[in-house]
Amino acid sequence: MIKYTLSIILMLFLGFNILGENxxxxxxxxxxxxxxxxxxxxxxxxASLKLKPEKYGTSEIYHATLTGKTVGLFNSLYRVKDTYESYISKKTLLPIKAIRDIREGNYKRYNEVLFDRGKNQIKSQRTGVKDVPVGIHDILSAFYFARAHHFNSDLKIGEIIKIQTYFSDEEFLLQFRFMGYENVDSKIGEVRCYKFIPIVKTGRAFKDEDDMTIWISADSNKIPVRVQFDLFLGSLRCDLINFSNFSTKTLLNNKESTN
Structure with missing residues (x-):
C-alpha cells in the first residue's frame, strides 16, 4: 500500500509545483x-522537487527532478526510492526528455524517453519508437504546463482539466476537477488554496474516483500545499514543510479573489 500511494504522490501531487504566468x-x-x-x-x-534552468544541447530548458522515498517503519517494511526527471523546453513547456528511475522493494526499473516533436513520436529505451498525439507530455511537464495555462482565477467550479501524457511506456490521460477555494492551516501557515480532485482509478487503493484531494496555493507561486488520500486502510496525508525561491509574503497573504 505505501508503495502504491507514494508513487501516486510522486506522479500526481509534487508535479503541481509548476511555472507561473511569466x-x-x-x-x-x-x-x-x-x-x-x-x-x-x-x-x-x-519527497522533494527541484527545478533549475539549464541547457540541453543548444536549447534553453528547465530541468525538474522529483524524488520520493520511505522512511522509518515503512522503510523497514517496504523500501521505496523513486526518481523522476523531465527536461522541459522553456519556449513551449513541452518535454524533450523524461527519465523514470524506480526502486521499490526488490523491483527496479529505469527508462529514458525522448520526444521528437517534428515526427510526433517518442523513443523509449525499453520499447522503442511509438507514434503519439501532438503536444503530448510526460507526467512532470504536464503539471508545469497546467500551471502556466490552466491554474488561474478563470477556473469554474466543476471544470475538469485534461492533459494527455506518456507515462510508464503508455499513454495516460491526466484529469483533475476544480472544486473551488479553501483555506489550509499548513506547516508554513494559513494558505488560501485552489482545491482539486484528481480522477483516479478505483480498485487497488481507492474506493471512489474522488478519494484524493490536492490543495494548491491560489497565488502567483501556485505551490502544492497538501494532498490527502482516503484509502481502503485509512487516510494518508502529504504536507509541504519547506520551500525556497518563492514569495513568502504572497503565499501567506494571498489577496486573489475567490468569486
Whole structure:
C-alpha cells in the first residue's frame, strides 16, 4: 500500500509545483520544495522537487527532478526510492526528455524517453519508437504546463482539466476537477488554496474516483500545499514543510479573489 500511494504522490501531487504566468523571469534561480508524508500519526516518507534552468544541447530548458522515498517503519517494511526527471523546453513547456528511475522493494526499473516533436513520436529505451498525439507530455511537464495555462482565477467550479501524457511506456490521460477555494492551516501557515480532485482509478487503493484531494496555493507561486488520500486502510496525508525561491509574503497573504 505505501508503495502504491507514494508513487501516486510522486506522479500526481509534487508535479503541481509548476511555472507561473511569466516563467522566464520568475524561475531563473530555480525552485526547491520539501514534503513529509504521514499515514495516520506515523511518518511514512518524504519527497522533494527541484527545478533549475539549464541547457540541453543548444536549447534553453528547465530541468525538474522529483524524488520520493520511505522512511522509518515503512522503510523497514517496504523500501521505496523513486526518481523522476523531465527536461522541459522553456519556449513551449513541452518535454524533450523524461527519465523514470524506480526502486521499490526488490523491483527496479529505469527508462529514458525522448520526444521528437517534428515526427510526433517518442523513443523509449525499453520499447522503442511509438507514434503519439501532438503536444503530448510526460507526467512532470504536464503539471508545469497546467500551471502556466490552466491554474488561474478563470477556473469554474466543476471544470475538469485534461492533459494527455506518456507515462510508464503508455499513454495516460491526466484529469483533475476544480472544486473551488479553501483555506489550509499548513506547516508554513494559513494558505488560501485552489482545491482539486484528481480522477483516479478505483480498485487497488481507492474506493471512489474522488478519494484524493490536492490543495494548491491560489497565488502567483501556485505551490502544492497538501494532498490527502482516503484509502481502503485509512487516510494518508502529504504536507509541504519547506520551500525556497518563492514569495513568502504572497503565499501567506494571498489577496486573489475567490468569486
Amino acid at each position: 516563467p522566464a523571469k520568475k524561475r531563473e534561480k530555480g525552485e526547491y520544495l520539501r514534503y513529509v508524508i504521514h499515514y495516520g500519526f506515523v511518518r511514512g516518507g518524504k
